[in-house]
Amino acid sequence: MGEEKDFHGVVDLVAMKAITFRDEGRTPTVGDVPTDMAGEADAAREALIELVAEADDSLMEQFFEAGTLTQAQLEAGLKTATADRHVFPLVCTSATANVGIQPLLDTILTYVQSPAGRVLPIVTSDGETSSYDPEEAGTAALVWKTVADPFAGRITLFRVACGSLKSDSTIHNVSVDVSERVGTVALMQGKKQESVAEIKGGDLGTVAKLKDTRTGNTLAARGTPWQFAPFEFTEPVLSKKIPQSAIPGIRKTSQLLLSGQGQLHIEVTVAKLKRRFGVTADLKLPRIPYRETIKVATEAHGRHKKQTGGHGQFGDCKIKVAPLSRGADFQFIDEIFGGAIPRGFIPAVEKGIQEARTRGYLAGYPMVDFSVTLYDGSFHSVDSNEMSFKMAGRLAFRDAMSRAKPTLLEPVMNVEVYAPSDFAGDLMGDLNGRRGRIVGMETRGASTSIKARVPMSEMLTYEQQLTSSTGGRGSYHMEFSHYDEVPAHIQDKVIAAAKAEAGQGDEEDGN
Template sequence: MNVSSPKNIRNVAFISHGGAGKTSLVETILFNAKATNRIGSVDNGTTIMDFDPVEIEKKISINAKVATIEWKKHLLNILDTPGYANFLHETKVALSAVGGAVVIASAITGVKAETERVWKFAEEFDLAKIIFVNKMDKERADFFRALGDIEQSFGVTPLPIFLPIGKENSFKGIVDLVKMKAYIYPDEPTAEFKEAEIPAEMMDEVENYRTKLVEAVSETDDELIEKYLEGEELTEEEIKKGLREGTIAKRFIPVLCGSAVKNIGSKFLLEAIIDYLPSPLEREYKIAIDEKTGEEVPVRPEDENFMAFVFKTFIDPFAGKLTIFRVYSGELTTDSEIYNSNKGEYEKVNQLYLLQGKNFIKTDKLIAGQIAMINKLKYTTTFDTLCGKKCTLKFKPVEVPEPVISFSLQPKSKDDEDKVSNGLHRLMEEDIGIRVGRDEQTNELLLSGMGQMHIEVVVEKLKEKFKVDVELKTPKVPYKETIKFSAKGQGKYKKQTGGRGQYGDVWIELQPLERGAGFEFEDKIVGGVVPKQYIPAVEKGIREAAQEGILAGYPMVDFKAILYDGSYHSVDSSELAFKIAASMAFKKVALEAKPVLLEPIMNIDVFVPEDAVGTVLGDLNARRGRIINVEPQITGQHIRAQVPMAEILKYAPDLRSMTGGRGMFTMEFSHYEEVPTHIAEKIIAQAKAEKEKE
């Protein structure tokens, strides 16, 4: 797979909600490009792209993967991305490495919540897009309904360049509106087709959409619009040129249609990627920061110095750590040395590989625009910048959503504690969406992720890759505490022993701050009544006491502590004494400042069929939810609400039950709010009971 110029490279991510057929479409494309001799099946676990054992078991994409193919003298790097809510952080990172996106829309379900989220990611990276309406052969498939859903959901102009011939069981081909030709396909998924006359019953519809296409294309160029207004026909080359310019400029979005399973339309999708999405020379440059000057430096394909960005790491039990990166400038060859500007270390490149899912293809040279892999790099991790020589430039890491749920992990065998710790550390290299930490109060090992399924997948990978079993405990709600009023008081620590004693005396005032402000400390000491060397100890004492809270042992936040008076002893005072005195003062004053419990509130988007709307709305209200709005969708209703995290920790199975498996939801953290008094009393009582047991 040799490529001489970035002009002949296309980097594109396939994005959509889960189940729209991304992986199946990539499998079909690999078959068409003769990268495989069969079309793999997601249901049978035989795809090249979903090769992780957990993916095969669950029949979903969990990681973003790369497929590099050749098509008509172009090199295409296709990134197959996850579509399920718990793994969209993978999709966002993958989108940072491409210049275009193919949005897969289901002809059955249209646009779902996850598609809207990944669309926003694509907009964040300013990507040009084309849309492929898939599953035209399935029951209830409707191309034109999907078009309306696209326009309504994204607020864009979908511009069909192909129309379906038939639908559901009768779907047998497509009409090319650029060439004004019809293509009829056989029942076997060979991608072979026969040219035919456009069906007479479709001519009015075809002429209508052909007119819309020509009108949109003509507006991309003054000469074309003049030619169009004068009634002249645009040539095929002119239409393609206008389509390319309009797509890259994001004036409109070309729409194709087909069936991945029947291999209808997939070859034309490849041609559309080449014809209408940008090469690295057109839009794909990346901003680096010079750590010496702080200046932003655009890194372009034509720059001579090699620079690359690592966007994915895999941990393979046999091949070791696999580092996947995108080259943004310069060239890289095997047996060379590269510099990691994040780690300040040099790395040896023994062999370079192109990727086709689980298959590696050796290559000796990379140029700007290519995506490739190196194995067994010692220091490099995800989001690192690689340079051809020592440099001070670093690419910005991708901002990924923060985890929304935590579980406590406990090894089934005490002998496996080190294995668990090591395994989680390795998995954090592979999955930038998980966090691992230890609760200072309970000493529990906490695993945080994007949802319950995400956590369960991590646990399965621990077992699969590192041969260790763990138990998951019910997730703890990260309650917090705060105060509602200002209060003042004294904390005095005096201890006399046979020798030198301990003496610390402080007066503090606690004031509430707005939600999310955190903690502030102010020193208002006058006249040295508390010596300067002890003031940091006072702040530390308050901070540490605040971590244990007052009501139920949860951290206290959103308050200001003011040290305004005190006294000291020239011999007996010490940092420890003032730290203890500050802690005593905090506990006393916080109780007088009307402490309250805070709970995390989640934004939740629920998509339900029409017949289940009432049930789901009633259930959300029962969970103390606030309904923001209800919007009609093609296949039901979109409910936006805010619900306390404590009420929806196990929402997924309940929603499945209420909707017969047809409902889906996504959620993300919104803010903290005060817990209602009657609920707070129960939480506080339970916390005290647990503490007494200890």
């Protein structure tokens, strides 16, 4: 009833009553459905009745016979359909305006199944999805969150599905097959913890300082042949790089990424790092995980020969390189016959090529999607050794790359943008400007969903742009799709930037 600043109430389609919130205390007032909304409410209620009937065969028969359901049948059917996850009740609320909160709580109490009676999905030891009998399962708990406390250390938050988890006991972590000593268990009351003797089935509790237990793990009796089904975490849509100076001990060649569901999510996490652990992080845009590959097949020769007095070094190999399909990574093929290279030195050639390809050729990114065939070579009975053939493999790789037309690959993301339809044209234009390719569009009520494939490098600042252009009313989801070749004019800039960064790193190392 109303929208935006004029939002002042809701129509309950089950009770067919209007619930309004007009006084300062926002106390709900229950009354009749406004006349101007009666037609819309009747139609919506009929759709709800039909939806509930479809979830139960007996109710469907009643629906066909009578053309509708009684009030008692609707309420009972809605509760059953919700418990079976066929129907998800939707309640309109505004936390900031304190509107609709009481109906929300009433809906949870009326239609959502009690935690004590809910059976969580499990995965058996042979990988099959199944269910368990709460009466026979004993004690079993699911770890749903893990937090770090600067004073208490790791705090594990769990839900007891059946049985009870007691203080000063031992429980087995089925997920990682280790036993954990349980100290004092507690109930969470806001930020405070209330120590108790046990946490019973259906309740949420906490315990500190479990060594090997992580989010998603199952705690149960030793010998339990199943664990709760693992969580499916939402893919992050935004990542930022934490500077190495903020986290001591991080390798200079590594980058530590902080990923989340948006700019606000990441800012809150950074604030927590500062408040709890005294870590100040000035976030930067992350490096793009480019890859390198080749476009044509060629042959190459690598010879390593060195004489420094006494035993020298000698390794000689000939290879063929060829492109592979996207996503094939790397293949090494041994076609040595007649002992041109002793069998013991062939793995050394592969190792040299492997090390060289991980360092790349154009810009220092790993080289993928190609094969190397070792087909000939020579050796010295005294001077040849594994190191010599490893060096020969590296030289052969670099010789091949000089003629195989190496190129850069970039990650391309599947992107789905969801925003009011008024912004659809501008959003599609913006995605096209980011080298995106629109693959679909769907209207959902007053909103539009736009699906596109966009290079990751073009999406690093998209969250801020989307928020600005839609007034905060747009959202998006992003996940990896595939690698594709970088356009030539952009490739030159990426290579130049990579070489400049490598040069800066050498200067910092004193080289």
